[in-house]
Structures are given as structure tokens and as C-alpha cells.
Amino acid sequence: MRHLNFVVAVASLVIALPSLAATQAKPATPHTQKANAAVLKELPFQDKQDFENAKRGFMAKPDVVTIKDAKGNVVWDLEQYKTYIADDKSAPDTVNPSLWRNAQLGMHHGLYQVTEGIYQIRGFDLTNITFIKGDKGWIVFDPLISPETAKAALDFINQEVGTRPVVAVVYSHSHIDHYGGATGLVSLDEVESGKVSIIAPEHFTEHAVSENVIAGNAMGRRAVYMYGALLPRNAKGGVNGGLGMTVSTGLAGLLLPTHEITKTGERLTIDGIDMVFQLTPGSEAPAEMNTWFPQAKALWMAENTTNTMHNILTLRGAQVRDALIWSSFLDETIDLWGDQAEVKFQSHHWPMWGNDKIIPYFKKQRDIYKFTHDQSVRLMNQGFTGEEISEMISLPKELEQSWSTRGYYGTLRHNSRAVYQRYMGWYNGNPANLNNLPPEAVAKKYVQFMGGEAEVIRKARASFDEGEYRWVAEVMKHAVFANPKSIDAKELLADALEQLGYQAESGPWRSVYLQGAYELRNGVPAAGGTQTATPDTIRAMTPEMLFDYLAVRLDAAKAEGKQFDIEIAFSDLDSLYTLTVENAVLHHSKRKVEQPDVKLVMSMKTMNSIQLKELSFDDAIASGEVKLTGDKALFTSFLGMLDDFNFWFNIVMP
Structure with missing residues (x-):
């Protein structure tokens, strides 16, 4: 039986990430030097x-x-x-x-x-x-x-x-x-x-x-x-x-x-x-x-x-x-x-x-x-x-x-x-942007229309030499999304982001630009990780918070056409919940249904131990800490419908 993995992402805080060497970090260009020198004249540094x-x-x-x-x-x-x-x-x-x-x-x-x-x-x-x-x-x-x-x-x-x-x-x-x-x-x-x-x-x-x-x-x-x-x-x-x-x-x-x-x-x-x-x-x-x-x-x-x-x-x-x-x-x-x-x-x-x-x-x-x-x-x-x-x-x-x-x-x-x-949301009112192509698809079209990858890079390098780093980043993001294997495209985009980072007054803007440049040059990191759910935070979660999180993990393709009810009773909270999968959606409520397909009885403390991976679901059943009645195979199927999230997804590449 698949182990119950209810571990949730809670506090978006970077943890235990070792600093990586600035591979191929480059100096400030004359345009960046000029832009930064101008700041000294624009602001009251004498104060x-x-x-x-x-x-x-x-x-x-x-x-x-x-x-x-x-x-x-x-x-x-x-x-x-x-x-x-x-x-x-x-x-x-x-x-x-x-x-x-x-x-x-x-x-x-x-x-x-x-x-x-x-x-x-x-x-x-x-x-x-x-x-x-x-x-x-x-x-x-x-x-x-x-x-x-x-x-x-x-x-x-x-x-x-x-x-x-x-x-x-x-x-x-x-x-x-x-x-x-x-x-x-x-x-x-x-x-x-x-x-x-x-x-x-x-x-x-x-x-x-x-x-x-x-x-x-x-x-x-x-x-x-x-x-x-x-x-x-x-x-x-x-x-x-x-x-x-x-x-x-x-x-x-x-x-x-x-x-x-x-x-x-x-x-x-x-x-x-x-x-x-x-x-x-x-x-x-x-x-x-x-x-x-x-x-x-x-x-x-x-x-x-x-x-x-x-x-x-x-x-x-x-x-x-x-x-x-x-x-x-x-x-x-x-x-x-x-x-x-x-x-x-x-x-x-x-x-x-x-x-x-x-x-x-x-x-x-x-x-x-x-x-x-x-x-x-x-x-x-x-x-x-x-x-x-x-x-x-x-x-x-x-x-x-x-x-x-x-x-x-x-x-x-x-x-x-x-x-x-x-006030207005993501749509800016222009009909062309109502159902526009996603980045990867539009990138290939842009590059084709602009004369192909080699021509795009040639023109972008000329713009880079003129100090037009925002424009180079705009153009080269399409070149990278059209062909993420292109070393030349990734290098030029990294160079542009790096100069934008050097010029940024905002600490987060600098970090965003320079991290993007790093990943273009070196790939997405695999070392380290992010502690997104500390034990204290997990223990502070209510059942409702947990079930809301399970709902966003439900893979609609796997749940399509399925309909069933799971009853979960928390013995230490004296509370009962019903999870219902219907129309590829997971709902939770405190309404008791007449004949749920599966019933689980456990304490919230046991649930937290399972969330924290201190206890497997199988072991909890074997020890009696979780009592399951009904269609065990269906519950196994439900667990298989829950998506796992890859933390190190691509951002600056497709």
C-alpha cells in the first residue's frame, strides 16, 4: 500500500541551501558602470x-x-x-x-x-x-x-x-x-x-x-x-x-x-x-x-x-x-x-x-x-x-x-x-491576450518570424553591446524557450540578466536576476532543499487546512469519472469529516453520509505523525493507531490520485 504522504508546504522559506560558486560571473559592462555611477549624482548620498x-x-x-x-x-x-x-x-x-x-x-x-x-x-x-x-x-x-x-x-x-x-x-x-x-x-x-x-x-x-x-x-x-x-x-x-x-x-x-x-x-x-x-x-x-x-x-x-x-x-x-x-x-x-x-x-x-x-x-x-x-x-x-x-x-x-x-x-x-x-486581474483587455499562446509555443513562432535562432542571437548581441539589457532579456527568453539546448542563447540571456542584477536597487530584484543567470549557466540546482513544513507548523494545522491541501493535490485526470466518500473520525478531537471525490473535485465537510466507502478512525496526533513521516500509514494500521473499515483498495486508489510536487521546477527555462 502506498504510504500516506500528507506533508504540506507551509512557510516559503529557503532552508539549508549551500551557496554555489559564481560560475562564469562576469564584470560590469561600461553601460552598467555608467548607470550605477549616475545613481551617485541622483540621490542625496551626503545625508x-x-x-x-x-x-x-x-x-x-x-x-x-x-x-x-x-x-x-x-x-x-x-x-x-x-x-x-x-x-x-x-x-x-x-x-x-x-x-x-x-x-x-x-x-x-x-x-x-x-x-x-x-x-x-x-x-x-x-x-x-x-x-x-x-x-x-x-x-x-x-x-x-x-x-x-x-x-x-x-x-x-x-x-x-x-x-x-x-x-x-x-x-x-x-x-x-x-x-x-x-x-x-x-x-x-x-x-x-x-x-x-x-x-x-x-x-x-x-x-x-x-x-x-x-x-x-x-x-x-x-x-x-x-x-x-x-x-x-x-x-x-x-x-x-x-x-x-x-x-x-x-x-x-x-x-x-x-x-x-x-x-x-x-x-x-x-x-x-x-x-x-x-x-x-x-x-x-x-x-x-x-x-x-x-x-x-x-x-x-x-x-x-x-x-x-x-x-x-x-x-x-x-x-x-x-x-x-x-x-x-x-x-x-x-x-x-x-x-x-x-x-x-x-x-x-x-x-x-x-x-x-x-x-x-x-x-x-x-x-x-x-x-x-x-x-x-x-x-x-x-x-x-x-x-x-x-x-x-x-x-x-x-x-x-x-x-x-x-x-x-x-x-x-x-x-x-x-x-x-x-483591481483588474491578469487580463489587460486586449483580445489578443485573452487566449494567447503559452511561452514555449509562442517562443518558437517568434524565433521563426525573426529569422531563426542564429539571426536572433546576432541581433540580440548587437543590442547587448548597446546596453539594451531589458530588450535582450525579452528577446532571448524566447530563444531559450524555443531551444533550451542552445548554449549561445542561454549564455546571452544570462549575461543580460546579470547586468540587470548589477544595476538593480532592490535587493530581491538583484537576487532574482542573478539566480536566473546562474541557472541558465549551470542548470537547476539539485543540492540542498527547502524546509516548507516545520513540525510545529504541521501540528498547528486544522483538519480543514489539511483537507484543502489534499484537494489541490488531486490529479483531475486520475479522478475523472470516480465518485466515493471517505469518512475520517479524529478520536482526540471528537470530530468527524467526510471527504468526497466527485466531478474530479475533492470536497470535505462535517456532514456524515449513510454509507461511506471507507472509514478511518485515528487521533490527530497520529495524523500528524504520518504527515511528519514519523509513522507510515501501513504501520499505523498494523499497530491499531489507525482503524480502517470498508474498501481498502479504493483508499489505496485515492492515495494514488494525489500529486507530488517537484520543488526544483524550471523557471528561467521551459
Whole structure:
């Protein structure tokens, strides 16, 4: 009998991927050198306020920031960047100077005091970890991605400030870099006993578990591109992720909340610390909240304002965020505490001090999303498509010249397309695009019409020599899809993507371009992998989440013409579900049918053990942990209908 494989893709996070050598990485062309040199004249590099803020409050840092797991595997290594990124080093030709500046700021790391009783450790992961000093212990905000990095941070602050127990952990929102390390700070027993509180916004668990379940495999593969996990750490490779250097690679955990914040204005006092919360659902995350500390006049902004333009649509894939509601929540923040805040700090980058600076900053952060929304919609209503809007839209000078609204993570170009997508979808209204040919088919036609592969490459090389790298990429993607065996076509496309990466101001854009170039030259990686479902996350899944995932795995061709019911009773949940396959669709419900074809009885704990491959389905039946009655052969057939997803699918090649 085929083993039951219910393992799901949950958190699209790149894990355990060794850096690969920059095979045949090439230097910046004169056109790229010129483009990057122009950036130095276009932006206010003489403004050093961010560097002063990044240094302010510094207390201490370890001599070496290399963090390992229990087996000795490196899960975070800041040292690899120190060989080529520093404040006293100018941007190399292969890096956009604005992105280089962001990377220099991101390399400021260690323990910092934000204000009296509030500390941050930066540079131990993609995210900052924040420690609030209570009467007896620490209240920890956003405990990084990995338990190992979070524990290292706790150990370091205890060493420098004095040992204190963790009495509460606060998750600002439902992205894994803000909760995955909690198990490195406290144990499940401490939470279940009430010794430690876990605070989160309403619906946190639902979104933390489910956001990436359905599309987790595709998101995880694209995350390899977005976060640059495979890129070498040098001036021709990975430089910065926009929000931080990159992601850590430990096995993220999940401690479920003991208290959810359900309304703006809700107050909590924990260990002598007063906190007032502002819910901001649907902004940067579907479940998110800001926190006001009235005693310190300090405002925690989660990830709703950082020192960059953020994503309206992340390049790894997700649902489009609502730029309009995001800006409205920031307006609410200004109304709530804007006249009182003396320091604002957040889960990425460095803080800002002084009410006279904080309010203009908030207004620019608010307006970058409102501007993108309003101007994209204005042009959309004039009949322009997303691609056209992205070419037409430009920021006013007051936003263009502000470092905090530069596109290090999100960009105006792809965010404007995201606004169009949110309102109008994929179809741009042109009938020719209603049922257009897919990439592989259209590529062969394009190449044929353009005179054949040799002629296309000859013309594209001339365009490359003119510095027209976007055009070369557009043309050569067709040549590669028409003939993926063509070394010349792949090399030229890789060369164009590489130069686009060298010119990119956005960290994710650079990573995407350079990862594409790598795969064209070397093929799709086979080493490493992506941990898309950690044990804690699987155990937090509801049966409904699991069954929704099974439904998207159902191969319609194999299920066509079949109709049957499977009853699953979870003994420890005292709940019963019916899975129905009909019309090549899998449904689940709590309705009991009179005569199901198969009945299964098991605990959810057993189901989780099977999902985690700790127990095979056959062994579970043999041991009595799963009781099966009815048509066993039909259930075997059902398992055979479930698709397995190949993680390393092609992206830049057909």
C-alpha cells in the first residue's frame, strides 16, 4: 500500500541551501558602470542621518556572528559579508550604489538600546529581535526565524545587560521571520503552564499556518530566487535582501498564542510594562499590529513602516496587499500617537528619534502606498495596462529623494502592477491576450518570424553591446524557450540578466536576476532543499487546512469519472469529516453520509505523525493507531490520485 504522504508546504522559506560558486560571473559592462555611477549624482548620498541612527544606542557586539545548530551546521553567518561590505568601502561596479548603502547600514549589528528599558539585537537574522525590560523579565518582540538565532540573541543580551527570564513573547504579525525563533527562547511547557504568555494579533494562527499551504511549493521555489540563498557572498553575488542581509536557515518553530489582540486600543500590562495595540489587518500582513509604549513614548511599528518601500506584491508570490488600507492604517497611527511618539522602532532596520522627524517620516511612508495606489488607479482608469503604468509612473521629488521610500524591497514598478492586478486581474483587455499562446509555443513562432535562432542571437548581441539589457532579456527568453539546448542563447540571456542584477536597487530584484543567470549557466540546482513544513507548523494545522491541501493535490485526470466518500473520525478531537471525490473535485465537510466507502478512525496526533513521516500509514494500521473499515483498495486508489510536487521546477527555462 502506498504510504500516506500528507506533508504540506507551509512557510516559503529557503532552508539549508549551500551557496554555489559564481560560475562564469562576469564584470560590469561600461553601460552598467555608467548607470550605477549616475545613481551617485541622483540621490542625496551626503545625508548621513541613517548612519547616525544605525549607530545610536550601540552597546556591544560579538567578535564573530556565526551561529550553528546542535549538529554544528551554520544557520546564520554574518561574517561572510564582512569581507566585502563595510562603511569605508565604495560601491563596486557590480552593485547599485543605493543598494550598497542599504547593505552598509544593514551590517551595523549587535546590541542597541532604543530607549530606557527597550533593547534590540540586529544582524542576527533577517529580522531584529526586540527585548523590553520588565520588572522581573524580558518581553520579547518578534523572535527571528530560527530558534538558534533567537537563543543566541537572548544569551548575548543576558550576558551584556544581566540575566532575566522571558516572561512574554509578542508576535507583531503572521510572517515566519517574526515568530519562528520563539522555541529558542521558551519551551512549550512554560507556555502551557502559564509561566510565559504569547501575544499575537487576531487570526494570527490561521494566517501563520495557512498563508503558504496551498501554493507553498511554488512560493518556496520562487523564494530561492527572491532571497538569493544560493548566491555567493561577494560583489558579484548576494549583497542585501532589502530588509536585512538574508534569511537564517534553522528549523523554525511555532508556539501558539495564549492571548490574541482583537481590537485597536486594547491594553495589556505585562511585568509592569503597559502596552496599547493597533490592529492593522490586510496591510503588510493579513494579521498584524503596532504597539504603543506610553511609559517610554515609544512606538513599535511591526513591519508597517520600515526604511524602504515595501511590497504590495512579494516576488515569491502571495495575495496582493491592499495599498489603500495600508496607508489608512498609517494615517490612523499618526492620529493615535503621532503627537506623542519620541522614538519609533520596528522589526527591520534601525529606529528613528525625535517627534519632529518621526511625523514627516510617517507621512512619507503613508504616502508612498497612497501615491502608488491612487496614481496607478488613475492611469488604469485612463485605459493603461499594468505594464504601461509601470513605465509611466514616477515619484514626486519629495518621495524620490527620501531614503526611507526607496525601493530596496518593494519597487514602484512592480507595486504599481500589483495595484492594477488587485483591481483588474491578469487580463489587460486586449483580445489578443485573452487566449494567447503559452511561452514555449509562442517562443518558437517568434524565433521563426525573426529569422531563426542564429539571426536572433546576432541581433540580440548587437543590442547587448548597446546596453539594451531589458530588450535582450525579452528577446532571448524566447530563444531559450524555443531551444533550451542552445548554449549561445542561454549564455546571452544570462549575461543580460546579470547586468540587470548589477544595476538593480532592490535587493530581491538583484537576487532574482542573478539566480536566473546562474541557472541558465549551470542548470537547476539539485543540492540542498527547502524546509516548507516545520513540525510545529504541521501540528498547528486544522483538519480543514489539511483537507484543502489534499484537494489541490488531486490529479483531475486520475479522478475523472470516480465518485466515493471517505469518512475520517479524529478520536482526540471528537470530530468527524467526510471527504468526497466527485466531478474530479475533492470536497470535505462535517456532514456524515449513510454509507461511506471507507472509514478511518485515528487521533490527530497520529495524523500528524504520518504527515511528519514519523509513522507510515501501513504501520499505523498494523499497530491499531489507525482503524480502517470498508474498501481498502479504493483508499489505496485515492492515495494514488494525489500529486507530488517537484520543488526544483524550471523557471528561467521551459
